[in-house]
Amino acid sequence: MIRLNSESKNILDVRGMTKHFPVGVFARARLVHAVENATFSVQYGQVVALVGESGSGKTTTIRMIARLIPVTQGEIFFEGADILKTEPHRASMDYRSKVQLIFQDPFASLNAVHTIEHHLARPLVIHKKATDRQEIHDRVCELLETVDIKPAAEIARRYPHQLSGGQRQRVAIARALAVDPKLILADEPISMLDVSIRMGILNLISKLKEERGISYVYITHDLASARYIGDQIMVMYAGHLVEGGNSEEIMGSAVHPYTQLLLSAVPDPHAGLRTRKDSGARGEVPSLIDPPPGCPFTARCPRVIDICHQVMPEQTEVTPGHWVRCHLFGL
């Protein structure tokens, strides 16, 4: 087994991970550069929030980590093991039980014709976490109580349509917890929920992090919730990770022009009514199909310089732990 620094405090290390999707055929065959050269790590017991607009490659990133789609290029180290080499064809049961997903839409991620108990019993049976019926039932109730669904035994008999959106998302979290995961990949878990119940879900995620030391990659397009729950924040633009670091540091002293643009666009009731100036960074996200070289943000960047059109800058550390990929910071 290939090991990478087994003393590492990182549960997950991603190195140069890239995903290209082919589109078109033969002469018109082209490539969508969905994720380009992503390098980051997740520490044990931390929440890494991955922020970006729709289409920026966030979901593709976690789908590669969950190994739902093959990786075009790059390495993924999970608990020190280079899993694309140790488990080259498909993820092992062990990996699948350690890395779990929560999806965006709790109305689509549960099967309408099965009870809640069925949803939670399946992972227990498949991963041999419980064997006899009574044990399975007890574990299901325990899981529901962990995610604050009460009375557990009664809810377990219900069907998904009999639950509210918030309860369904809690069931989805309970399903992920069933196999004792170490890393949970949460894909916009609150964006489909009513505003008044979103905080409950985020607080539950934080509580599980504290109590069980579970690490998360939390995907969102909402910087405020990323700050609320994330220990680290990474910003993604057009398939590239452009900036990352401690969440307070990113909120307070972001240096990449795109992160600054995002921050200026967030409505903030506590900051009060401001007369806002035009940010000057109009424009559109570039096409990801066979993109030109250079930084993808050049078309909208207010501080663009010549070299930006030619090469994508490497990661540069601004302060310890805070990195950026921008030519303004670097050599």
Place this chain on the structure above:
Amino acid sequence: MRVVYLTMRGPVKAVDGVSFSIKPGEVVGLAGESGSGKSTIAHAILRILHPPALITGGQALFAGLDILEMNDAELEQFRWSNISIVFQSAMNALNPVMRIRDQLMDVMLHHGLSKTEAAERALNLFDLVGIEPQRLDAYPHQLSGGMRQRVVIAIALALNPPMLILDEPTTALDVVVQKDILQQIATLREKLGFSILFITHDLSLLVEFSTHIAIMYAGEIVEKAPARELCDNPLHPYTLGLMNSFPSISGEKHKLTGIPGSPPDLVTPPSGCRFHPRCPKAMPVCSQTAPLTKIISADHSVACHLY
């Protein structure tokens, strides 16, 4: 205003005795969760509700005229020239097989402008919302989501209406585009002076964008106040709960609680105050009688037994 949806499980009082007014040039925000009845109000004002929805009572007075009393011919003249609306999924509201120019001119031709006038106005409108004129000949799929949204706003402004209803105009857009578009609407409003009824679930957006805010819960308005006042001095426990549901990107980080429980089923709404099962300050009286709306100060009113 009262609106009922007739369902198999019984009538749903989606809007239950809601009153509010908008002065010229004001931006009134209507905030609430999904199912609180905010879009239903917008649709009722323009009389575009379809069965099983039924307007069962109330008045919608526009400059003294009751929209609910108008006949079909009057309505046809009234809509769009006096109040226009930008729908929630406005990006998909455009006809995919018609050029933008034709869709923009359609409404003007229908309301009696000549072809040359309409064509000229179309150019003006594009200038107003900041899209290059050559895009007029594009089809909707050739434009980005943000641009389509601008086109829909241009269509809403085509007849220069004194009032605009925005029904979650930016929920499908990214934050940067959202800010761009709202800024543009704010600038246009200053220039043209129309009033806005702004509907959204995003309270933080509302506080920034509107002059007055009404908070809806389960078909009723629970609190009404000027935006600044509501933000500084929220009174209703539901408003407080909503305020507690939006993390901030600046200032000290503290734990937010949101609101426990989930919105009620309106076929069988809770007795008394509809918020009492989720209310942290509920008293015995709350489950028995529905609170009346109390005037706290000139502009600030709240429906809660605490006051």
